[in-house]
Amino acid sequence: MFEEGAAGPLESTTPASTPLAWPSIATGRRPDGHGSYWFRRLERDYSHSVVTSDEIGGPNAWDLVTPATVANVPMTYPAQPIDGNMVTGMMTPSKGPGFTHPPELADAIAERIPEYRIGLDWQRFDGDEREFAREVGDLVDSRERLLEYLLAETTFRLGFVVFTAPDRLQHLVWDEETILDHYRRLDEVLATVRSYVAERDMTLFVVSDHGFGPVSRVVSANRVLERAGLLARRSSGGTRGVLGRLGVDKESVRGWLDRVGIDDATLVESLPQGLVDMVAMQVPGDNAVYDVDYAGSEAFVRGHGSVYVNRSDRFEAGTVDPAAADAVKRRLVELFESLTDPETGERVLEVYDGDDLFPNDPNSPDLVIEGIEGYLVQTALTDEEVLDTEQTAAGHRPEGILFATGPDVAAGTRVDGATVTDVLPTLLHAIGEPIPSTVDGEVLRTVFAEGSDPAERPSRIVEPAATDVDDRRAQVSPSADGDGDADESVEARLRGLGYID
Template sequence: MDGSNHSADQAFVLGLDGVPWSLLQGWITEGELPNLTRLIEEGAAGPLESTTPATTALAWPSIATGARPDKHGIYGFRKITPSYTPQMYTSHDRQQPALWDVLSPAVVGNVPMTYPAQPIDGKLVSGMMTPEIDDQFSSPPELGRELLDRVPEYEIGLDWSEYVGREEELLSDLSALVEKRRELLRLLMETEDWRLFFFVFTAPDRLQHLVWDEAVLLEHYRQLDDVVGEVIDYVERLDATLYVVSDHGFGPLSKFVAANRVFETEGLLSRQEGTGTQSLLSRFGVSRDRIISVLSKAGISGESIVNTVPERLLRVVGRQFPGDDVLFDVDYSETEVFTYDHGRLYINDESRFVDGCVAPEDRQAVKAEVKDALEGITDPQTGAAPVTVRDGDDLFPTDPHSPDLIVETAPEYESTGRLSQDPFVSPGEKTASHRSEGIMIAWGPNVKAGGSPIDASVYDIAPTLLHGVGEPVPASTDGRVLTEIFEPASPAAETVPTSVTYEGNETAEVAGEDFEDVEDRLTGLGYLE
């Protein structure tokens, strides 16, 4: 774009979930994606470091707030209570102001972790982790009804794991999903009176978990590139600044690392002794996983089961069937540490958990033992030591209730919380997974053509965007303003002069009953790890 000095006061964030810089770079060089190529040539672009761990649920709130998880309050898709009960994170858990709370009016579409849709000055349609399309799906509620009138078969997302062996069908359904999402984008773009527009496509992540074939992926990215072209036209007409970002990258996956198995071997974790019913069922080869597999082949997904069977019954049944789930199959009274949900490790501190068996004064010693145990395992096939353990006190210093430790794995490995017989297990049909390096592209009136952000992270997006539209940066921000991406003569290239304090999420203590019911059902049979 024209690099002359403008006072651009509108910013558009286009999120592409799971897009890796290395993959995009190759296709740009080959001229496969003309609209993204234009943005990179005329704007500033480079890799974007994700959160630790690099997951959707942590990264999008971090992008939206510019704050670490210990400040914004969301560590994953689910949190664990003192009684070891999982609960879904919702928008009510976010403790820091998001960009749409600071810049108004705002338009927000399909951003993960925004259900239930909280009232904002503008329009909001919630995204990933929305349990159903209801009156809490949008703000105002009539916006959701307008969307359904226009796109009667609108969907929140799809489960890639249900398409194993049906990859062609996944490609077709995913393409249709993108087009439905695009209709939402077009509906929201009918509004031009906004200062912030924040919209996310999660489809790349869904596809890449099951299919890691560049020829196949390129066809999907071409569809996304076409969307980017439509957004460019819209943004250019308004003389706004466009940010294209991904929450994390992606890459091939070879093995799961089962930390809980390591803990069991080291005497740090004990399995629950099977009941008489469990022993009998196990003898006949009956398990939760096998039941879910059989039902899946009959066209009944595990999610369908947990969304229709009463929650109390699910919990009773879940404890009777043998399995390898950390919720049902661990004896917490004899367990010092356990992995829960994407590499989060918890010391079973007696001051934190109802069946805790580690005294608070012994917590640091157990952490050191855990770190030595995990970092000492080696892959018997390669000899590699793929695990690094990060201390939660260092990563999340302001929250005493954060995860105690975080497992980081080398490329092609991923942490799993499942119990298993070996520390290294096959990922099954999951062919690829998250990497830390995503993308950032900035393009607009004050953005320097050919510029590159320096060591950019997801925490830098919010402060950079706010500074670029002439707004002060919240004092709670952990990121920095990427002044190097702006034209030297523009106001946006100046250092950050002020910071402000905003109120947090006033409704953080409240959660909708309907969502609580859904989250209980989703954990019923241990279907979610």
């Protein structure tokens, strides 16, 4: 694809994270346009609710180009009733209701690909890299079989299929030989797709939501705030104090549950979330949700480095008057920008103003912090500000990849300056479809060969037919399994993937 098409780096969102970047690829909008800043939405009482597909501000690519076949795209659960076929991806709690559209597609997958899995539980492998790599390989095999089935059995103008396996692998295994073997396997899958599109004179885009690179140190962002007096831990009095003195904390409880064979999925299936929350509030630990005293904190960090000022007009226990919020924010910028690694004396964080990144959403993070190369931001309340990594071998980098091939694509062309929001408008322009005025990205005209129709034709911008999309989404319930357990099941999956504490 380097030789026969256009290629270049693809700048991710800030932060470079799946729940921001994939919706930006699918909608052409920045996070303040589609509204997703993390896998879970921060509520006024500091709790979280799982972000579902009907909360992502569209329209999506599959709303604009139909019929469409969509598979394994993160943040698409529950499946929307699109014109075409959808198999939801990351954030899907089970292969039950909401897993596919139409619903009978799930039955076909169960019959044709019974081994198909939505994802892997990182914690289950406990450092066994060889076994983990084998499991990731099996995951790719089942994804390939799903892809082949969809290519053979569905008709589409737009095919949108995601392989998340390289992300899972690289987070835990940063070994060149293992990674190259994995990408060779993905190349075999890509060869199948290229043959399919070449026979039909279609255009093929290959993109990633972010890049990857090794990490060796972790920045405990909430500990930084605590040491500066901007965040308080929950009191050690009462039940928490008694349990703490007895050596009962979240880590010991998790270890006990593991020893008796109770994993996260079993826990959330057996106990109502309200009971889990109540127990978690009483058992001391380092969780950024349960172990912070918000009534005594001016700021806190959630998700992938999202920093929030604890404003009284935004949060129910807010301590910062709105008139003082900018002053607190300036103090936070100075604090994070001045943080250094005690082992090297070097800065460890990049700091971004949320008003600059997300100007159109008042509920966006106030700041975003990302680790400088080699450092990873985490939210757990550790004892140290900067410490060595344990399980994680690599983390996200902002530079992803973009490839394109097709009858109108310029061969051997370097594409510079592309961002994840540019993918959708470029795709739409390539096939002669209008571009919604809500799109933030631009058409990457260097992708197209000189003299080709897309290179010569002006872009056509239109107002999106929002009512059509909204009518379809109104048919989708966030708790698509019907028993109120979807959020809890997704919470367990996120823990298994290592995305939450």
